[in-house]
Amino acid sequence: MAITYDESKKIFTLTTNNSEYQMKVDDIGLLLHTYYGKPVYGTDMSYQIVPVDRGFSGNLYEYRMDRGRSIDTLPQEFSGCGMGDYRISSVAVKAKNGSRTCDFRYKSHSIKEGKPSIPGLPSVRPCDDEVSTLVITLEDRLTGLEAELFYSVFMDKDIITRHTRFVNASDNGMILEKAASMMLDLQYGEWDEIHFAGRHCMERSVQRNRLSQDIRVISSKRGMSSHHQNPFVILCDHTATEESGSCFGMMLMYSGNHKTEIEQDQAGAVRIVSGINDENFSWNLKSGESFDTPEVIMAYSAIGLSALSHLYHRIIRENVCDRKYLDMKRPVLINNWEATYFDFNSDKIIDIAKTASELGVEMMVLDDGWFGKRDDDNSGLGDWLVNERKLPGGLRRITDEVTKMGMKFGLWFEPEMVNEDSGLFRTHPEWALRDPGRNPNLSRNQMVLDMSNSEVVDYLFDCMKKVLDSADISYIKWDFNRSVCNVYSNALEPSRQGEVAHRFMLGTYSLLDRLTKAYPDLMIEGCAGGGGRFDAGMMYFCPQIWCSDDTDAIERLEIQEGTSFGYPVSTMGSHVSAVPNHQTGRTTPLSTRGVVAMSGTFGYELDITKLTDEEKSTIKEQIKTFNRLYPLIQKGTYYRLSQGDQSEIYKAWEFVAPDGSEALINIVLKKSQANARIKNVHLKGLCADAMYRLEGTEQVLSGAALMYGGYAINLSSGDYSSAQLHFIKTT
Ligand code: GLA
Numbered sequence: 048m049a050i051t052y053d054e055s056k057k058i059f060t061l062t063t064n065n066s067e068y069q070m071k072v073d074d075i076g077l078l079l080h081t082y083y084g085k086p087v088y089g090t091d092m093s094y095q096i097v098p099v100d101r102g103f104s105g106n107l108y109e110y111r112m113d114r115g116r117s118i119d120t121l122p123q124e125f126s127g128c129g130m131g132d133y134r135i136s137s138v139a140v141k142a143k144n145g146s147r148t149c150d151f152r153y154k155s156h157s158i159k160e161g162k163p164s165i166p167g168l169p170s171v172r173p174c175d176d177e178v179s180t181l182v183i184t185l186e187d188r189l190t191g192l193e194a195e196l197f198y199s200v201f202m203d204k205d206i207i208t209r210h211t212r213f214v215n216a217s218d219n220g221m222i223l224e225k226a227a228s229m230m231l232d233l234q235y236g237e238w239d240e241i242h243f244a245g246r247h248c249m250e251r252s253v254q255r256n257r258l259s260q261d262i263r264v265i266s267s268k269r270g271m272s273s274h275h276q277n278p279f280v281i282l283c284d285h286t287a288t289e290e291s292g293s294c295f296g297m298m299l300m301y302s303g304n305h306k307t308e309i310e311q312d313q314a315g316a317v318r319i320v321s322g323i324n325d326e327n328f329s330w331n332l333k334s335g336e337s338f339d340t341p342e343v344i345m346a347y348s349a350i351g352l353s354a355l356s357h358l359y360h361r362i363i364r365e366n367v368c369d370r371k372y373l374d375m376k377r378p379v380l381i382n383n384w385e386a387t388y389f390d391f392n393s394d395k396i397i398d399i400a401k402t403a404s405e406l407g408v409e410m411m412v413l414d415d416g417w418f419g420k421r422d423d424d425n426s427g428l429g430d431w432l433v434n435e436r437k438l439p440g441g442l443r444r445i446t447d448e449v450t451k452m453g454m455k456f457g458l459w460f461e462p463e464m465v466n467e468d469s470g471l472f473r474t475h476p477e478w479a480l481r482d483p484g485r486n487p488n489l490s491r492n493q494m495v496l497d498m499s500n501s502e503v504v505d506y507l508f509d510c511m512k513k514v515l516d517s518a519d520i521s522y523i524k525w526d527f528n529r530s531v532c533n534v535y536s537n538a539l540e541p542s543r544q545g546e547v548a549h550r551f552m553l554g555t556y557s558l559l560d561r562l563t564k565a566y567p568d569l570m571i572e573g574c575a576g577g578g579g580r581f582d583a584g585m586m587y588f589c590p591q592i593w594c595s596d597d598t599d600a601i602e603r604l605e606i607q608e609g610t611s612f613g614y615p616v617s618t619m620g621s622h623v624s625a626v627p628n629h630q631t632g633r634t635t636p637l638s639t640r641g642v643v644a645m646s647g648t649f650g651y652e653l654d655i656t657k658l659t660d661e662e663k664s665t666i667k668e669q670i671k672t673f674n675r676l677y678p679l680i681q682k683g684t685y686y687r688l689s690q691g692d693q694s695e696i697y698k699a700w701e702f703v704a705p706d707g708s709e710a711l712i713n714i715v716l717k718k719s720q721a722n723a724r725i726k727n728v729h730l731k732g733l734c735a736d737a738m739y740r741l742e743g744t745e746q747v748l749s750g751a752a753l754m755y756g757g758y759a760i761n762l763s764s765g766d767y768s769s770a771q772l773h774f775i776k777t778t
Contacts (some may be wrong), residue, residue: 049200050158050181056091061155063205064345066347068198070124070183072722075109076152078124078185078196080232084293085349095234096121103314105131107150112337118155120314122232125185125196125211127151128225130600135262135308135320138213138409139225140337147310151185151194158182160207167553169300169587173209176201180686183430191217192332206362210342211322215332223332224545225325227300228340231318236293237285240265240309241352243277243609248597248630250274250603251609253690266306266324270495270531270548271575278305279582279613282319287351289471289690294348294355297321298613300367301341302584304328304553307565327534337459340368344578344583352612353686353731359686360615367583368618369563372570377617377679378409378455379670380650382524385598387654389416389423393438395446404657406663407670411449412457412524412650417442417468424709425492428464429471431510433517442518442652449759450519457522458514462507463555464493464528470559478503480547484526490529498554499547508561512715515566525559525589526577552584559588572620572648581610581618591620593650598652600643601717601767605647607646608687617681621647623669626653637662639769643671645680646700649673676773679704679711686731688712696720697762703732707750708776710739715769715771723764725756736777742773750776 050062050263052769058081061068071093082092098115107130110116128136129148140149158181162173181198195212209229215221238258242265243251256263257447265280268275278299280564284292297319299305304324311317322340330338343361346353360568364373383396400411417438419430433441446456464480466473472479472494479494481487487494496503514520536547562569573580573589577596585592595606603621610619621644626634644650651666658666673680683702689695696718704708712728733750735740740747753774762768 048200049177050198051089052156052158053089058604059183061181061200061207062086062091063200063202064206065205065349068207068350072153075107077118077121078151078153078183080124082121082294083231083233083347099314104133107131107445118444120312120316121318122234123230124232125151125227125230126193127187134312134318135310136225137230137320138194139228139325140190140192141222141224143219146190148192149187149192151187151633154184154186156181156183160542163197165210165339165342167556168339168341169556169584170210170324171199171206171300171344171362172370173199173308174366176366177203183654186216190221191219192221195450197258197720200356201362202214204362204366205346205348205358207345207500208342209345211330211340212337213335213340214337218334220331223330223338224328226330226338227320228330229297229321229323229343229345231295231297231319231504233282235315235399236312237284237319238282238317241281241283241612243279243612245274245609247576247579248595248668249602250581250595250606251277252605253609258309258317260311260313263309264306266304268304268324269324270303270534270551271527272302272305272584273530273577273581274577277581277613278307280307280309280319280321281352281355281612282309282317283352289353289687291349293561294352296344296346296355296359296370296613298344298359298583299554300344300578300587302581302582304548322551327545328548331543331546341584351467357611359613362415363583363586364615364617367586368590372617377648377681378522379407379673380410380412380457380522381408381655382412382414382622382650382652384414385629385652391416391437392740393440393445396445398656399654400449400452400454402652402663404454406655407650407666407674408454410455410457411520412459412522414459414524415444415461415526417458423508424493425500426466426468428461428466428493429496430513431460433514442514442520446518446520448455455521456519458510458520458523458527460742461522461526461528462511462558463496463498465496465649466493480531480535481533481550482535483537485533487533490574493529495529495531497536497538497547497551498551499536499560501554502538503567504554504558507558511562512565515569521568522572523568524572524574524593527580529576556584563588574620578606578610581614586614586618591618593620594647598622598628599628599633600640600715602631603643604715607643608690608698608700611685611687616646616685617648618646620650622652623666635767636765636769637665639715639767642715642769642771644670645673645676646713670770676711683711684732688728689732696723697726699726699728701731703730706739707732707734711772712758712772712774714760714762714770714772716767719764719766725759725761728759729756729758730774733774737776739774740777742775747777
């Protein structure tokens with residue numbers, strides 16, 4: 048059984064193939080967290096709690112004669128607030144009488160097969176996995192606030208998902224001011240935290256820091272999960288490597304304001320609290336109402352970071368993204384953005400599509416600028432009507448041509464935004480988020496629509512439906528090009544304004560949900576100025592997300608590698624673009640741009656009509672190579688082969704078939720050096736006793752030789768050269 052409850056010891060045990068999670072109800076009803084890690088086969092781990100009477104750590108009334116037991120030091124499963132646990136709280140609540148304390152105690156629990164969905168929010172799909180769910184209800188007897196802690200255990204996938212449902216079981220109203228999804232207390236260990244930070248055009252850089260007695264906060268209040276701090280955090284042994292050490296992952300499945308706090312306390316214990324960012328958050332909970340938090344996907348690996356990444360890659364591919372995309376070949380696409388920006392007409396788009404189709408590209412994506420009055424980025428957002436001046440004959444003319452070429456067609460939208468200079472804003476100024484009487488902050492000269500207002504969501508659905516019904520459109524690129532502020536909804540009463548940021552996300556998710564249900568064959572690629580909403584919440588609706596607006600192949604090495612810690616390559620939108628690169632001015636070989644972009648969903652974003660014949664034939668070959676290697680790249684196990692070594696002048700990574708039958712090594716020279724060292728790459732995941740032939744050569748080597756000895760590569764000199772080596776098992 049994945050979930051058991053030992054009534055005599057009052058122990059809950061959640062078991063996956065390679066991990067165990069344990070909680071215990073103590074004699075006064077506190078729910079203690081006693082263990083998470085490698086299986087301990089049901090041993091009651093509460094022996095690890097050593098009572099210490101620490102000064103200034105007070106005692107609950109029942110513990111007053113037992114001063115070693117303080118809620119300030121006990122490892123708890125989900126803390127209350129204001130009762131003397133001075134570490135980070137998982138809840139903040141204001142009762143009707145103004146009181147701000149909450150003392151959660153065990154009330155009841157249930158264990159069921161399967162996994163319920165979370166109303167209004169994306170959550171990990173149970174699919175046909177063996178999943179069971181434990182719900183533990185905690186209650187604060189004074190205020191009547193209940194916290195239902197949901198745990199769903201994916202036994203074979205080594206994943207536990209968690210979320211919390213807060214229920215007002217009292218007769219009075221109350222206000223939630225913090226509502227965490229999960230909390231995790233670890234009593235012992237020397238830990239590093241790893242998070243993925245960045246900026247527009249450089250998302251998800253790996254940040255690894257040793258914990259000390261302080262509080263680390265990884266968060267966003269930008270109304271989006273953000274380029275700046277991804278909602279994915281790893282806690283690992285200070286000595287953990289790609290292949291060794293305990294690693295815990297916590298990935299919040301949410302695209303809005305988030306916050307993960309990590310505190311190392313006075314005793315060296317670590318507490319992690321994760322959920323919606325509580326800054327400017329409040330939620331009115333009337334009698335009988337409930338509030339569901341986003342879900343956290345938790346994983347544990349006892350054997351280092353690579354294995355942790357593999358757990359996330361699998362659960363995201365199989366249970367977060369819609370299953371129908373698991374085996375569906377994603378189209379190699381061409382996007383006109385970096386080719387034309389706003390300067391295009393139908394003929395230009397058809398020309399690009401024609402050349403691209405001759406080279407094997409499978410989909411033409413028309414980016415920003417096809418609608419309203421949109422000749423630059425100062426106007427038009429909100430007016431989702433084709434600009435017939437630019438595109439005479441409408442979209443239909445283009446899609447008819449593109450379809451004749453045997454290609455699919457995709458279209459860009461930025462649904463949640465509006466320009467001041469737009470018909471929509473002139474008609475409905477109250478639909479923009481803005482404080483009454485105050486000019487809003489503009490970013491890219493645009494405002495944010497009030498997605499918490501269902502009228503706005505209905506309007507957007509109708510507009511998008513009209514466009515989608517007007518032509519043969521198989522794909523949408525869903526963009527979001529600014530951070531959110533002036534978070535005030537003109538449709539909500541003043542006392543509920545603290546709810547707007549979360550209600551915004553619920554509105555966006557509901558629009559995505561309606562569209563994916565109304566158009567089951569439509570694929571939506573997420574985007575937010577590149578990877579500003581690269582999170583599991585969006586992945587529920589969008590099987591791929593544009594990884595970054597930085598298309599420079601060398602910068603992409605870092606971006607895609609950082610992204611790979613939590614997310615599989617099948618989610619990473621990645622294109623070959625022109626040189627000199629539009630973001631960095633760097634010139635890299637077309638072959639290297641191909642190698643890097645192929646480790647993603649693959650496409651092109653340049654004016655293909657202007658390329659030389661030689662370049663075109665290289666592209667033709669790249670597409671053939673990608674299509675041939677597609678199953679290995681998209682479904683193979685991904686290994687980082689050069690992570691962490693800052694002095695490394697190469698970046699290398701590998702895809703290996705799950706059965707070890709083939710492997711693809713990718714290696715890129717980041718910096719040319721005279722008289723440079725040879726790079727010896729140690730392959731991973733091969734069958735040690737099998738023989739492998741290097742494709743295109745007669746060289747045959749054992750898996751053991753390739754893994755333990757390595758394969759030495761001397762890349763050609765010259766800037767940013769690269770190689771792809773394909774090893775195929777012969778015996
Ligand atoms: C964002 C996207 C780009 C492009 C532009 C269009 O920056 O990330 O790929 O679509 O918007 O305005």
